[in-house]
Amino acid sequence: MISEIDPHGLIAKSLSAYSRIQVFDSEALGRLKARTKTFESGSYVFREGLSSSDYVFVISGYLFRQKQTLDGYRQIVSLIIPGDMINPESRFVNSLDYNVVCAEKSSIIYVQRSEFEELIDSHPSIRLALDLRTIAESRQLREWLLNIGGRSARTRVAHFLNEFAARTRLRGLSDGLRFSLPMSQEQMGDSVGITPVHVNRSIRSLVESGLINHANRKYEIIDLDGFRQAGQFSERFLLVDDLPH
Amino acid sequence: MISEIDPHGLIAKSLSAYSRIQVFDSEALGRLKARTKTFESGSYVFREGLSSSDYVFVISGYLFRQKQTLDGYRQIVSLIIPGDMINPESRFVNSLDYNVVCAEKSSIIYVQRSEFEELIDSHPSIRLALDLRTIAESRQLREWLLNIGGRSARTRVAHFLNEFAARTRLRGLSDGLRFSLPMSQEQMGDSVGITPVHVNRSIRSLVESGLINHANRKYEIIDLDGFRQAGQFSERFLLVDDLPH
DNA sequence: CGTGCAAACTAACTTAAATCAAGTTATGTT
DNA sequence: AACATAACTTGATTTAAGTTAGTTTGCACG
Numbered sequence: 001m002i003s004e005i006d007p008h009g010l011i012a013k014s015l016s017a018y019s020r021i022q023v024f025d026s027e028a029l030g031r032l033k034a035r036t037k038t039f040e041s042g043s044y045v046f047r048e049g050l051s052s053s054d055y056v057f058v059i060s061g062y063l064f065r066q067k068q069t070l071d072g073y074r075q076i077v078s079l080i081i082p083g084d085m086i087n088p089e090s091r092f093v094n095s096l097d098y099n100v101v102c103a104e105k106s107s108i109i110y111v112q113r114s115e116f117e118e119l120i121d122s123h124p125s126i127r128l129a130l131d132l133r134t135i136a137e138s139r140q141l142r143e144w145l146l147n148i149g150g151r152s153a154r155t156r157v158a159h160f161l162n163e164f165a166a167r168t169r170l171r172g173l174s175d176g177l178r179f180s181l182p183m184s185q186e187q188m189g190d191s192v193g194i195t196p197v198h199v200n201r202s203i204r205s206l207v208e209s210g211l212i213n214h215a216n217r218k219y220e221i222i223d224l225d226g227f228r229q230a231g232q233f234s235e236r237f238l239l240v241d242d243l244p245h
Numbered sequence: 246m247i248s249e250i251d252p253h254g255l256i257a258k259s260l261s262a263y264s265r266i267q268v269f270d271s272e273a274l275g276r277l278k279a280r281t282k283t284f285e286s287g288s289y290v291f292r293e294g295l296s297s298s299d300y301v302f303v304i305s306g307y308l309f310r311q312k313q314t315l316d317g318y319r320q321i322v323s324l325i326i327p328g329d330m331i332n333p334e335s336r337f338v339n340s341l342d343y344n345v346v347c348a349e350k351s352s353i354i355y356v357q358r359s360e361f362e363e364l365i366d367s368h369p370s371i372r373l374a375l376d377l378r379t380i381a382e383s384r385q386l387r388e389w390l391l392n393i394g395g396r397s398a399r400t401r402v403a404h405f406l407n408e409f410a411a412r413t414r415l416r417g418l419s420d421g422l423r424f425s426l427p428m429s430q431e432q433m434g435d436s437v438g439i440t441p442v443h444v445n446r447s448i449r450s451l452v453e454s455g456l457i458n459h460a461n462r463k464y465e466i467i468d469l470d471g472f473r474q475a476g477q478f479s480e481r482f483l484l485v486d487d488l489p490h
Numbered sequence: 491c492g493t494g495c496a497a498a499c500t501a502a503c504t505t506a507a508a509t510c511a512a513g514t515t516a517t518g519t520t
Numbered sequence: 521a522a523c524a525t526a527a528c529t530t531g532a533t534t535t536a537a538g539t540t541a542g543t544t545t546g547c548a549c550g
Contacts, residue, residue, distance in 0.1 A: 440538055
């Protein structure tokens with residue numbers, strides 16, 4: 001099925017976090033031809049090592065990038081939210097070093113390599129946005145490293161939840177205070193390097209401290225300042241300061 | 246002090262790991278004007294947040310990138326070895342999200358922003374090498390995340406040492422079996438997220454298993470296969486497979 | 491060539507998080 | 521509505537790693 005991407009859609013919005021996307025840029029994005037595909041929760045969009053010939057974006061649903069240890073431990077290395085590009089390194093490299101798995105039913109669009117590369121070549125601000133996105137991702141990875149390497153379980157979980165709240169707010173997907181997190185406590189554990197039962201205890205502790213409410217997979221931040229402190233969270237690392245070019 | 250970089254020097258060698266650097270590319274690199282500066286062990290080359298106006302490369306000495314937690318924990322997020330660029334994201338962004346500290350006395354060269362950018366513009370293979378280097382770094386960060394998030398202390402330490410051995414070998418700085426590691430056990434701990442006494446125990450355990458010898462800061466790998474297994478190490482993640490452009 | 495200091499090593503003890511083992515609560519299905 | 525299944529919750533126990541503290545080694549410097 002071939003459809004046209006909404007010209008004022010998610011992707012332009014997501015890129016505009018990194019560089020100034022003009023009307024004509026986002027119109028060009030809107031003219032891209034794209035195949036849409038739906039994936040069930042738990043299914044793989046990419047497998048490590050396999051090459052991808054198209055550029056792939058998320059329209060709806062949450063996914064994650066994950067890697068595995070030889071003895072079966074799975075580490076989630078980043079969350080992918082609607083509007084994100086799934087395989088940004090495909091611009092330069094053939095195969096990915098991670099798997100991409102759906103946290104819930106998702107819809108994904110495929111744009112032909114050549115078509116997207118023409119767009120990049122003719123729209124400097126889109127190229128810049130992609131380059132900056134790469135920087136932002138490295139920052140995020142370093143922040144996760146600090147989170148996992150240096151903080152207690154409770155703090156890690158709080159940091160993770162803060163990050164999710166901030167990212168969804170910046171993308172216009174939540175108000176930053178109430179959100180539902182589409183992943184199991186086991187998956188959260190695999191994101192921050194602790195066991196699921198400890199995730200549970202950590203969440204409980206945050207609730208008991210009066211920082212958040214939690215039921216099912218819905219969260220509500222009651223005391224934003226306190227909750228940020230509990231997670232030693234600052235949203236600085238989510239943003240990049242565009243160089244004046 | 247102004248000097249010329251050795252045209253067949255480290256930097257060309259380091260970039261050539263990522264894309265095919267031709268003679269004329271490396272001659273151009275050799276013509277770059279560079280200020281050299283020496284830093285003592287423990288001194289800061291960059292501080293988080295401060296902007297940098299030049300491109301900076303390591304000629305000799307080891308350094309690391311590090312971040313801090315509010316309550317004082319320091320996480321080392323990557324090692325910088327001779328030939329590496331210290332501030333690659335300066336191509337796109339004003340300020341760094343990490344500190345850069347010397348593990349030992351190091352000599353560093355500064356190349357003017359405009360001069361280096363002209364070089365990039367006129368040498369596609371150098372630009373490509375830089376782009377691929379960025380991908381390689383993200384891979385490394387994800388691998389560290391997996392290492393810290395999912396493995397036992399002993400395995401983490403073994404993985405770290407394997408990585409160091411492989412990286413120095415690929416850069417021509419060691420034979421990959423005997424090397425001296427210019428960092429304290431405390432710094433190793435801050436790299437893999439454990440305490441220095443546990444680093445010590447882990448190293449001893451690896452020695453007692455007959456996998457390596459160790460004295461002062463010198464290491465010798467006795468059983469390479471066994472040592473790789475102990476660290477669940479594969480050097481695949483250090484390399485990128487250049488896309489045929 | 492001692493002296494001082496930082497890093498490496500070791501052991502004893504403590505603790506945070508993992509593991510194990512039941513429950514319980516949701517969610518989805520015939 | 522009853523059943524099945526997966527996710528969540530909770531407590532008891534174990535274990536890996538942290539902490540504290542002391543000793544030893546290596547090395548820079550007067």
